[in-house]
Amino acid sequence: MRFFKYITFLALLSGLNACDSFLDVGVPKDEIAAELAFSDNKTATASVTGVYGRMNQLNYQFANVLSMILPAMQADEFTYAFVSAAYEEYKNNAVLPSNQFLNTLWTQPYEYIAQVNMCIEGLEESTALSPDVKSQLLGEAKFLRAFCYFYLVNNFGGVPLIVGTNVNENNTKGRSPETEVYAQIIADLKDAKESLFAGYPQGVEVNTAGGERIRPNKAAASALLARAYLYTNQSALAEAEATAVINNTTYKLMPTDDIGKVFLKNSEEAIWQIQAINTANGRNTWEGFLIIPANLVTGTPLFRLIPNHLYDAFESGDARDENWVGKITTAAGVTHKYPHKYKARFAVTPVAEYTMVLRLAEQYLIRAEARYNQQNYGGAEADINAIRSRADLDGLALNNDKDAVRMALEQERRVELFAEWGHRWYDLRRWPSVTGQAGKTRADDILPALKPSWKADAIYLPLPETAVASNPNLNKDF
Incomplete structure (x- = not known):
């Protein structure tokens, strides 16, 4: 029926x-x-x-x-x-x-x-x-x-x-x-x-x-397919799909000077965005409305980066720290950091930002991981350095060191994709533990120090x- x-x-x-x-x-x-x-x-x-x-x-x-x-x-x-x-x-x-x-x-x-x-x-x-x-x-x-x-x-x-x-x-x-x-x-x-x-x-x-990037096109399908292949350990296929998107001239990594504009609607880095719908009082994205304090000088960020973790994860001079992390210092001298990829809370008319779902930088990191999985450590390093260069950081010389490439990849995914669609969480739960213990994940390596009651089955x-x-x-x- x-x-x-x-x-x-x-x-x-x-x-x-x-x-x-x-x-x-x-x-x-x-x-x-x-x-x-x-x-x-x-x-x-x-x-x-x-x-x-x-x-x-x-x-x-x-x-x-x-x-x-x-x-x-x-x-x-x-x-x-x-x-x-x-x-x-x-x-x-x-x-x-x-x-x-x-x-x-x-x-x-x-x-x-x-x-x-x-x-x-x-x-x-x-x-x-x-x-x-x-x-x-x-x-x-x-x-x-x-x-x-x-x-x-x-x-x-x-x-x-x-x-x-x-x-x-x-x-x-x-x-x-x-x-x-x-x-x-x-x-x-x-x-x-x-x-x-x-x-x-x-x-x-x-x-x-000239259409807005608010409905999926062929590149959006390739981008999500690259991620699905990566998550299912089909690395050669993941690399091929990510490469197809990277080579598509419709998309470009925003230059360092414009890194604060990555999350604008229809930015050159956007592959698929969800259009702002309820725009009363100049509201743009719900993410910006929720995350950004009403007062950027003395306001209280509702969601704060965790000290000794993401709070301190950025290298000195990283343009992402400067442009994508908000900072408010209280009268007591305590500095709170919060996600600030979206800039509009209210009073931006016409709408300037849409919710970012798929963007080009992730494709470089997907390809880097896919290459790493295929022992192409030089290729992985090149993709990692493309993301670092855009963030105004020096390139790494990892000399085909497997462990160094893996840690560099984890770091770049962490500071590039934070506060976007659960990337960090899904990485921790899908990557195997560096200890080599069967059945253990990267979450088991990292989270117990932060969460004393952590249990391995919490990945679902x-x-x-x-x-x-x-x-x-x-x-x-x-």
């Missing part, structure tokens, strides 16, 4: 009234029969692009601040300035199934997956769309499904793999092993790469030269109690 008879555009398109880039595709005002939703280019485009609006409409969502602050606290990046029981569970890596944020990290990706599954089914059945629009939209939908599953599998391990619209099957599906989830992620991204165009779409126009979050209560099959072995 079909999961839907009607697509509710009030849900799919909520929050897009302030989003001019999506409005030009035409917004239906009520429910439209599924057969009509994909009967022309405009309504089909609205069906898919509506997902982006839902992803970034409100604060404390999976697709904005929660995927920034929670894994940063699980790792060794920053902590919350005040007492919060919910945050303390992440800080102490002792998250309970009842945690208020846990359910959001679970349910929202599955909501988006359900929507894109509807879209994939509708697009595949439609014979009314122009071939280019149909191809682009199918690529976007499969990219989004892969994107959601990437974070589900990295947060929870094995998860239900839902790729259809049969509600009875979906509601009782058990967990699939991580290997199967990654296989689906990679299959979807390979399909997406074939379907998407090189340019960024504008409304129903695809493969355009528990399933939300509401999910388990509604589907007992989630408790079964897989």
Whole structure:
């Protein structure tokens, strides 16, 4: 049986009234029969692009601040300035199934997956769309499904793999092993790469030269595919995908003098961003609104870099420390540091920043790690030094020293990608321990000194109690 008879555009398109880039595709005002939703280019485009609006409409969502602050606290990046029981569970890596944020990290990706599954089914059945629009939209939908599953599998391990619209099957599906989830992620991204165009779409126009970088294109699929290959130890494939993006002249590392502009909307380094939706009072990103103190001189940063960890991780002269770390000194002489990659909290009109999801610097670091894994230590060093040079640091001469290259790679990923989509946390939980102990991770090496109650099984979050209560099959072995 079909999961839907009607697509509710009030849900799919909520929050897009302030989003001019999506409005030009035409917004239906009520429910439209599924057969009509994909009967022309405009309504089909609205069906898919509506997902982006839902992803970034409100604060404390999976697709904005929660995927920034929670894994940063699980790792060794920053902590919350005040007492919060919910945050303390992440800080102490002792998250309970009842945690208020846990359910959001679970349910929202599955909501988006359900929507894109509807879209994939509708697009595949439609014979009314122009071939280019149909191809682009199918690529976007499969990219989004892969994107959601990437974070589900990295947060929870094995998860239900839902790729259809049969509600009875979906509601009782058990967990699939991580290997199967990654296989689906990679299959979807390979399909997406074939379907998407090189340019960024504008409304129903695809493969355009001037579109904003707010809908995935072929390079975005390659970028996420490179990461998925890296995470599944397919290093040669990861290197190839990252190289394709690095060699794409659409993207450039911002020069040192402009490093503070990396997170502006449509920056040359941006591969995919999520557009700002709620821009009341000049608000730009939810990340900037949450993180940046109201008063940059005497304000209280809510999220503070942890001393003796990220607080002190930057080398002297690192332009990232100067441009991406905010600093406020109290009357007592205590200096608090906080993430300051986004600069706009309020009163920036027109909007200057979008939420950065994929950017070019990560591709250099993916390729560096992939080369390291293939014992191409000189190639890894070259990519590491490209990132260091942009940060106004001297290049390293590592002389093919395996251990030195590994530590340099870890350092550059730490100070380049901090406070972005959980990179540091996912690195600690996926890298093996330097001790060589079987089953131990880099998290086991680093986190016990910061978190005395650290337990190795904390590299995965528990399933939300509401999910388990509604589907007992989630408790079964897989």
